[in-house]
Amino acid sequence: MAASTGVVSSLLSKLATLAEQKYGDVRRIRREITFLTDELSSMNALLLKLADMEELDPQLKEWRNKVRELAYDVEDCIDAFAHHHRLSRGDADPGGLIRRAARNMKKLRASYRAADQIHELKARIMEVSDRRLRYKLDEAASAAPAPALAIDPRLPALFAESKGLVGIEGPRSTLVSWLMDGEGQLKVISIVGFGGLGKTTLAKEVNHAVGAHFQLKAFVSVSRNLNPKKLICDVLSQIMDQKDYGKLEVEQLIPILREHLADKRYLIIIDDIWRIQAWDLVKSALHDNSCQSRIITTTRISTVAESCCSTLKDRIYYIEPLNEVESRELFFKRIFATEHGCPPHLEEVSNEILKKCGGLPLAILSIASSLANKPDIKEQWEMVKKSIGFALEGTPTLEGMNKILLFSYYDLPTHLKACLLYLSIFPEDYVIASDKLVWRWMSEGLIVGEMGKNLEQAGQIYFNELINRSMIEPVGVRYDGKVLACRVHDMVLDMIISLSAQENFVTILHGHEDKFAGEKIRRLSLRCNRPDVEVTQVTSKKFAQARSISLFGYKEMLDLQGFQALRVLDLGQTVLFKQVKNIGKCYQLKYLDLSNTDIVELPEEIGNVQSLETLDLRNCRRLTLPSTISGLRKLVRLLVDYTAALPEEISGLVALQVLSCASYNSVKFMQALGQLTELRSLAFKCWNPDWYFDAGMYKEVSVASLRELGKHKLQYLDICDDDAILDALMCSSSESDCPFPHLQKLVLSNHNIQRIPRWIGSLVNLCHLEIVVKTTRQNDLGTLGNLPCLLYLKICRLYEPVESQQFIVPNRGFRCLKELCFQCWCPLGLEFAPGAMPWVQTFRLWFMPCWKSCDHGVSVGLGIEHLLELKLVDVETGYGCGKREVKSFEAAITAVVANHPRRPALVLRRSGERSAVRKENWTAVETNMNKSLFDSSTVRQSLQKESRDSSTVKQRLQKQSRFQT
Structure with missing residues (x-):
């Protein structure tokens, strides 16, 4: 619907x-x-x-x-x-x-x-x-009748035998320790996770483990459509003598319940809360006494859990999927009564089935139950594997699993349902960049504007809400809590593919073998993973009404004749793609992604696509853009690489807000760049114009244009190379002469400025700073430390400090900083004073000790133990001195981290020995902000803590009128 x-x-x-x-x-x-x-x-x-x-x-x-x-x-x-x-x-x-x-x-x-x-x-x-x-x-x-009363699919979890459970011991022990910590005041513990992960089962096991220590106990489930009276009556019926409470109203029931709990040690478990309002009702009905009482809630929604756990003593537990070993144990025990009973000829297909289940206990048990009654014939197991998901919705053993998943879908607002169904376009295990997804939603009109927010901001809210509701899995979190990408659990993907097909929302084709004979195709996802088979030939007769086409496979050319309804064309994962024809006829096209393809030249007719808002050409080698792109007056985002050849005249791009990553050594281009007054994000490479016949003019025009952009809406600036231009920008002698007053992010890479400019101290909105300086002074730390919103700092120092060899981070300033990256080629000379950087969670150190430093020995007096919120220490050493000195340095770092009170994670590596990191499809700039990928639990914990930390920071900043929250 x-x-x-x-x-x-x-x-x-x-x-x-x-x-x-x-x-x-x-x-x-x-x-x-x-x-x-x-x-x-x-x-x-x-x-x-x-x-x-x-x-x-x-x-x-x-x-x-x-x-x-x-x-x-x-x-x-x-x-x-x-x-x-x-x-x-x-x-x-x-x-x-x-x-x-x-x-x-x-x-x-x-x-x-x-x-x-x-x-x-x-x-x-x-x-x-x-x-x-x-x-x-x-x-x-x-007059539609209410659905026939069915067995609650959560009910079997309440009566599952403990001996048949897998992977329960660790989570149960953690929750028991939180419950029995001796705290006298009422404590709330919330278990959060996706439907089918076993929240109800875990709550039941904890109840069995600690129930004897409480005078009163109750375990009640909450439906999606809350019935306040039934909820209170269910609690009363389990802790008091049976009475006819049905005749009383909620206002009369709550005082009875509160009075009975006032002086008792109680344990109340509220299972599957869907609304903050439901928790508010529970909270008002349960007495906040000092008898070591406890409340356990389970929910699929992070914001509900945060509402339940609103005080410092409360705790949130993010339940995780089963690991590979646990999944195999649960799966094989159900089918063969022993985890080692699987016949060898079924091992491979079993592994593929378990991968599909993704550690979801409910899915593993449901599919195992359907296989338990089948003969051990590989062909039959293969048939089950191919039809896993909502294709098996008529199978009785899977009905409970399907209903559990559908509960979350039905609870979504209408606009979020459409956005979730849209994800069926992407293949299994595909990592979807958040900005890519939001702009595709916008291009197809799936985002409704909200008061005070533009469509992009509203789309980001949609994305975060789907994560909050556990419908998509976050992948990668930045220092500021922004989730860079997501993926969809296989079981959720099966569900939305089925629902999407029912509503003719997305059509999925896999190659020549597909024969489509249904309704008009509105959104097309073409897939082919075999290099010897090209994806289905797209013809206007079949697909003329398509609003979006996404190709995942092999194709060299695409003819768009007749595709006048097309809004989104995504060829970013199409291998060997080289040419697109008749794109000028697609007058509705708003989003065009040709990234990672072999295309080397865009056709001139691209200038006719007047609706185009996003043009993504990243990772296209030696790409030439025609001069006609200057006529794209609605283009908002132009994403290219430094090797792309842009036309000199771009002043016609009057709506352009994002330009990444441009490069040019033409005076005319730099003059046109300065006229793009809507530009808010610019990643730019300045060519060294020494060979140019008029280098002075190029420098003068470039500086003037960048300053002109700075006066308007420029918030993100990334400049690479060219000393002459940057020296002119950096030379302002006072804070009042700031060329970029609105900046939130500043990256000055591959450039060696003499020292940190004074005007940086006036950037009250700056959150992200990367800078390379030849040397540093102690008072430079004061300049940077006073930046009120700085969350990320990467500073590269080439030479020793001027005053002394020690570079001390004081206990003042850097009150919001979350991540610090420090690079140096000289003797380390870095130390943190007690109380320094109180919110830093990640410290990255890149150190190439020079021969001089090796002559003096390498000492590590970092004072890392003073960074009280530290979670990760990432150290990379270079080849500036012998292996013995590097090993000595690494041993010293290891000892320092081991003595840290929070025992942060430590990563040690040497230059050239970086572990292979799977290439993800978010932007390189964002990836460099945070190289580490976090699992869904870590991301949600980080998001929750970001929420709490930001409120604390906000309170502090409100005390200082010049700070902007």
């Missing part, structure tokens, strides 16, 4: 905009638009009602599908009309009677043609509306 309501809502918004505009003298169009708006608004009201129903009558489902496909066709017609009207309005010079007459005639013909199409669609709408009345669908929806 998410797809249907989403497309109609998007269409209504367009119709409202269209109704406000004037289209010549064709009043007929305005009348038809009014009619369409009224009819579709009425239909959307019923669709929204149906969206809350988990099961639909076949008649209602068929009517919904008709409305959805009709809305798609109406939107295509409206978009085509708007495009031709804009084209005819601007295709001629305003002067000249004949030209004006020709332009008006062309516009009039387009208007009448659109009016005829709209009239045909109007007839279809009337037919759908008549069917709604004829079959009394509104009454059918209102």
